[in-house]
Amino acid sequence: MVDAPAQVRPGGRSAKVRAAVHHAVAQLLAEEPAEALTIPAVAARAGVHPTTVYRRWGSAAQLLGDVATSRFSGDVVVPDTGTLAGDLERWLGDVATDLTDPDTLALMRATIGSGPEGGCACIGDRHEQLSAMIERERSRGGRTPEVESAVDFLLGPLYYRAIFSAQPASSDWARELVATFLAASEALA
Amino acid sequence: MVDAPAQVRPGGRSAKVRAAVHHAVAQLLAEEPAEALTIPAVAARAGVHPTTVYRRWGSAAQLLGDVATSRFSGDVVVPDTGTLAGDLERWLGDVATDLTDPDTLALMRATIGSGPEGGCACIGDRHEQLSAMIERERSRGGRTPEVESAVDFLLGPLYYRAIFSAQPASSDWARELVATFLAASEALA
DNA sequence: CCACTAACGCAGCGATCGGTGCGATAATTT
DNA sequence: AAATTATCGCACCGATCGCTGCGTTAGTGG
Numbered sequence: 055m056v057d058a059p060a061q062v063r064p065g066g067r068s069a070k071v072r073a074a075v076h077h078a079v080a081q082l083l084a085e086e087p088a089e090a091l092t093i094p095a096v097a098a099r100a101g102v103h104p105t106t107v108y109r110r111w112g113s114a115a116q117l118l119g120d121v122a123t124s125r126f127s128g129d130v131v132v133p134d135t136g137t138l139a140g141d142l143e144r145w146l147g148d149v150a151t152d153l154t155d156p157d158t159l160a161l162m163r164a165t166i167g168s169g170p171e172g173g174c175a176c177i178g179d180r181h182e183q184l185s186a187m188i189e190r191e192r193s194r195g196g197r198t199p200e201v202e203s204a205v206d207f208l209l210g211p212l213y214y215r216a217i218f219s220a221q222p223a224s225s226d227w228a229r230e231l232v233a234t235f236l237a238a239s240e241a242l243a
Numbered sequence: 244m245v246d247a248p249a250q251v252r253p254g255g256r257s258a259k260v261r262a263a264v265h266h267a268v269a270q271l272l273a274e275e276p277a278e279a280l281t282i283p284a285v286a287a288r289a290g291v292h293p294t295t296v297y298r299r300w301g302s303a304a305q306l307l308g309d310v311a312t313s314r315f316s317g318d319v320v321v322p323d324t325g326t327l328a329g330d331l332e333r334w335l336g337d338v339a340t341d342l343t344d345p346d347t348l349a350l351m352r353a354t355i356g357s358g359p360e361g362g363c364a365c366i367g368d369r370h371e372q373l374s375a376m377i378e379r380e381r382s383r384g385g386r387t388p389e390v391e392s393a394v395d396f397l398l399g400p401l402y403y404r405a406i407f408s409a410q411p412a413s414s415d416w417a418r419e420l421v422a423t424f425l426a427a428s429e430a431l432a
Numbered sequence: 433c434c435a436c437t438a439a440c441g442c443a444g445c446g447a448t449c450g451g452t453g454c455g456a457t458a459a460t461t462t
Numbered sequence: 463a464a465a466t467t468a469t470c471g472c473a474c475c476g477a478t479c480g481c482t483g484c485g486t487t488a489g490t491g492g
Contacts, residue, residue, distance in 0.1 A: 067489070068439065068489085087304060087357075087358060089302075089304060102441090103442075104479090105440075105441070106439075108480070108481065108482095109439080110439085113278070160359070163356050163358075163359070164356050166356055167277055167352050167355055167361075168356065170348075170352070172352065172356075174407065174408075174409060205403075206420075207400065210396075210399035211395035211396065213399075213403050214394075214395070214399035214403055217355060217362045217406065218402060219363075234392075234431065237431060239427075242423065242427055242430060256457090256458065257468085283450085292470065292471050293449090293450085293451095294451085294452090294470075294472080295469075297452095298469080298470085299470095
């Protein structure tokens with residue numbers, strides 16, 4: 055995918071166009087079905103000439119990937135409550151809340167459908183955030199579960215419900231998920 | 244791939260067209276990116292006139308949903324090994340093997356991206372199959388986990404890896420997943 | 433302040449997509 | 463076997479999509 059912040063000329067104009075186009079993509083996906091996300095439509099909504107979009111992003115798939123990576127990076131802050139349980143509950147609750155928004159889900163679905171790397175773009179820095187919290191607990195001396203199993207049993211159910219289930223997962227449910235995961239990994243250790 | 248005979252006129256011709264179109268969709272998704280899945284392209288690949296596809300399915304999204312529900316229904320048989328652990332390991336291993344195929348993943352991704360109900364179409368009858376195995380064990384007198392948590396902790400990680408992760412989940416990994424899930428749900432009961 | 437050049441807007445061009453009216457074909461019924 | 467009707471193929475038509483030279487605008491460095 056195309057790296058956005060590596061623009062050669064980040065002066066006001068390029069950044070403004072980029073922001074407008076990103077906003078237009080999110081807006082269009084929130085209203086129309088994903089197949090209506092065409093370059094001329096995005097350009098018209100953004101108040102930008104289609105040529106600009108064609109030249110900077112090339113295809114709708116690359117544009118979607120760019121929007122997704124921007125959208126799902128730096129959107130959730132890693133908390134520091136002092137305990138791993140507190141950190142995870144707070145963090146996964148925030149992630150779940152984020153996934154409650156139908157427009158966010160629409161962006162995720164469209165990005166997944168845009169190509170094989172679409173899913174990875176939607177994860178953003180979730181794995182690093184999770185790893186950071188677990189690593190911090192480990193440096194505090196606590197016995198921690200593996201990052202891999204945390205991904206499987208925390209992000210797995212959450213994103214599965216978001217994508218494959220009709221009703222999205224609530225923040226409270228995410229917190230319960232953390233509790234049962236920690237209890238189970240403690241019981242099996 | 245099982246043909247769903249819910250057609251008004253299931254005589255040889257309609258069924259043949261339907262099968263050809265379904266096959267063409269899977270074939271195109273395996274080769275080209277998802278945005279190339281246009282009705283004329285599908286019709287040409289299927290050796291069918293575009294008008295036919297337009298009239299029977301209307302849009303590419305509906306066609307994708309139809310293909311996905313057919314593809315992900317009746318593809319995995321519910322085993323009967325005598326124990327819940329055996330059944331689940333066998334079944335989830337088969338599901339994981341199915342998800343190993345890149346073409347299957349491409350179909351899933353495209354279907355998810357086609358609309359809000361796309362994800363549900365990819366699940367097919369997984370939930371019913373899971374529920375059937377657990378219900379059977381319950382009728383045998385065993386203490387069983389909840390169907391809901393089985394969905395969360397078995398299908399969740401499996402489909403999460405398939406969609407959001409780069410490396411697909413192996414059948415062996417799926418079997419380990421079943422083992423740890425059953426052990427955890429036993430320990431927490 | 434001025435040259436330089438990246439980024440953008442404009443006009444326009446094939447190509448193809450989605451859709452419709454009408455006749456032909458084949459499955460089903462009587 | 464004849465009638466009926468669902469289904470398909472053909473020809474065709476706007477609309478619009480993806481894309482390309484070319485001139486213009488506006489950030490950037492000397």
